[in-house]
Amino acid sequence: MAMLSACPDSKKADKLRASGRTSYDLEYLFNPWLSKARNCDPGRGPMEAIDSLIYLWIPLNGWMAQFIDSKVADVADSTLVAATGQDAALSTRFDEFMSSDDDFRRLTLQFQSFWPIFDSRFLEKQSIAPYGIQEDDSEEGGVLDRPGYRARCFSKSMGKKPPFRPRCYLDHQSSPLAKTTGGDPAEVPLTWSHTIEAIYQVRCSVFHGGKALSYSPEVARLPWLSFEILDRVWGEMYFPRAVA
Numbered sequence: 001m002a003m004l005s006a007c008p009d010s011k012k013a014d015k016l017r018a019s020g021r022t023s024y025d026l027e028y029l030f031n032p033w034l035s036k037a038r039n040c041d042p043g044r045g046p047m048e049a050i051d052s053l054i055y056l057w058i059p060l061n062g063w064m065a066q067f068i069d070s071k072v073a074d075v076a077d078s079t080l081v082a083a084t085g086q087d088a089a090l091s092t093r094f095d096e097f098m099s100s101d102d103d104f105r106r107l108t109l110q111f112q113s114f115w116p117i118f119d120s121r122f123l124e125k126q127s128i129a130p131y132g133i134q135e136d137d138s139e140e141g142g143v144l145d146r147p148g149y150r151a152r153c154f155s156k157s158m159g160k161k162p163p164f165r166p167r168c169y170l171d172h173q174s175s176p177l178a179k180t181t182g183g184d185p186a187e188v189p190l191t192w193s194h195t196i197e198a199i200y201q202v203r204c205s206v207f208h209g210g211k212a213l214s215y216s217p218e219v220a221r222l223p224w225l226s227f228e229i230l231d232r233v234w235g236e237m238y239f240p241r242a243v244a
C-alpha cells in the first residue's frame with residue numbers, strides 16, 4: 001500500500017482540550033441553530049437538506065473552536081476538523097453506532113459509497129458536471145456511473161493537494177489501477193476521522209457552491225446524509241434532542 005501521509009488515522013493532529021459540554025452562554029447561542037437544523041425536512045426539497053447542514057455546522061464550528069488545543073490562535077477549519085476526527089469520545093460513539101444501530105450503519109455506508117467527495121471548485125474548473133448528470137462519452141449519451149465518475153475526476157490535473165476528501169482515498173486502494181478504474185470506497189476504513197473529513201468536503205461544497213448539489217438527485221442526498229451522521233455522533237452527544 002502507498003504511503004498514508006494524508007490519512008487522518010495515521011497522522012498526528014492537534015487535539016481537542018477535553019471534548020465536553022459547552023458553557024451555558026454558548027449553549028444559549030447554539031440551541032437556536034440546532035433547532036433550525038433539526039426542523040429542516042429534506043422532503044421539502046434539496047435546498048432544505050443543504051440548510052440543515054449549514055445550520056448544524058455553525059454551532060459545530062463554535063464548539064470545535066472552543067475546545068481545540070492549539071498553539072496557533074487563528075486555527076484553520078481543516079485543523080479543527082482533523083482534531084475533532086481524532087477525538088476519542090466521538091470516535092467511540094461512532095463505532096458503537098456502527099455496530100449497534102442498523103439505521104445509522106445504512107446511512108453511513110450509503111455516504112461512504114460516494115467517497116471521495118470532490119471539491120466543487122475543482123469540478124467547476126475541470127468542467128465536470130455533478131455526479132448523476134455528467135455524461136459518459138458513448139454515442140448513446142449515457143451518464144457516468146460512480147466508478148466512471150471518479151475515474152474521470154482522477155484523470156484531470158489535481159495539483160499538490162488532492163481536490164477531494166478523504167484525501168487518503170487513493171492511498172487505501174489495493175489495486176494499482178484505482179486511479180483509472182475509480183477504485184472502491186469500501187476500501188477506505190469506515191472510521192469517524194475519515195467520515196468527518198468527507199462531511200467537511202460536503203460542507204465546503206455547500207458553502208462554496210451549494211446550488212450545484214441540488215442539480216442531481218444523487219448528489220442532493222449528500223448534505224442530508226452528512227447532517228444525519230453529524231447530528232447523531234456530535235449533536236446528540238452534547239445537545240440531546242428534547243424528549244417529546
Ligand SMILES: [Zn+2]
Binds near residue numbers: 168
Ligand atoms: Zn485514510
